[in-house]
Amino acid sequence: MMLSMQHKAFALALSLSVLAGCSSTGDTMEDEGYGSDVSAVDQEGGSTVYGGDDGSGVSSTGLTDSERLEAREQAQKAEAAAMRKITTFYFDFDTAEINSESRDVLIAHAAFLASSPRTNVRLVGHADERGTKEYNLALGERRANAVQRFLVVNGASRDQLETVSYGEESPAVSGSTESAWAQNRRVEMIFQ
Template sequence: MSVNKLGKFAVIGLSAAWIAGCSTTATETDTSTVAEDANSTEQANDTADNTDQSFGAGEDGALTSVIVEETVAVDDSNMDMLAGVETVFYFDFDKSIVRPESREALAKHAEYLISHPDARVVLEGHADERGTREYNMALGERRAKAIARYLTIQGVAPSQIETVSFGEEVPVAFGHDSEAWQLNRRVEVRYE
């Protein structure tokens, strides 16, 4: 058997072993661990009056998974600083340049982020439906990074900023005219 054939068999064998290892089912240990975690999570959420949880049951009503929505305790007095400040910033067709009318609101976001070094922001870039999906993903990323650059120039730490692009995939307006396209060319600011 040649070395080349032996290498191919090794790759196929390792791939099969990896796939088989990934397709395991839950054991009693897994279920009990999840149930213990669910009980402690449920007790913690009961004290906080939070009911944002879902449970799934397996055979015999056994608990198999828990999905808990994390809620971050936000001090409302800290967010008062951003009351009424725009969180959506619009762009011209095929451009990723921050508009002058957006600068005042972005300065307030920067001021908030500088005064709250633990705060994190996600900048979600979007594009309208014109252009290819790949181009619109790149355009959405350029738009989000333009806002990020503006914030870092104002003094915000880059570690507080995350950028993501949705391209044309998450429109807010579903029309096929200039008004709808304008609403979809945007960056949304979301605090974590």
């Protein structure tokens, strides 16, 4: 959870810096010696990249509906592929409930598994050091089983999934702080 909050904070800071860098001061580029032939957006609403009057650029106004649809599908595939790079899912203290932040990523994994029936995954459940060893083994198992059920409900085959629990025995981070514990409460997906 702490890691996802850090990602959100980083994304917000990055967005604000991009927004600040794109803000206009009202100055024209002619004042800086660029000339009047530089144009980022044409007046009909399309944009031109590296283009000029000779039509050598790439323009969004020249795309057909099928090309736009194909570009949208390619973007969705790229987004799903990027989501599938996330293979560790974190849990709140003493629970096996899947966080809302993890759901879209798990859905992308389930779709991939449904389309790749020969791909197998081991779901490894973990817990932080608080609680007895027996309790933490059971909690890690409940977490792995929760991820397994979620994947199956969203299209993966149960035959593709194996669950195992290490409880507190394999921490990702050493230490007895809330930050360390948060990183140790997890399920890892290991593709085989």
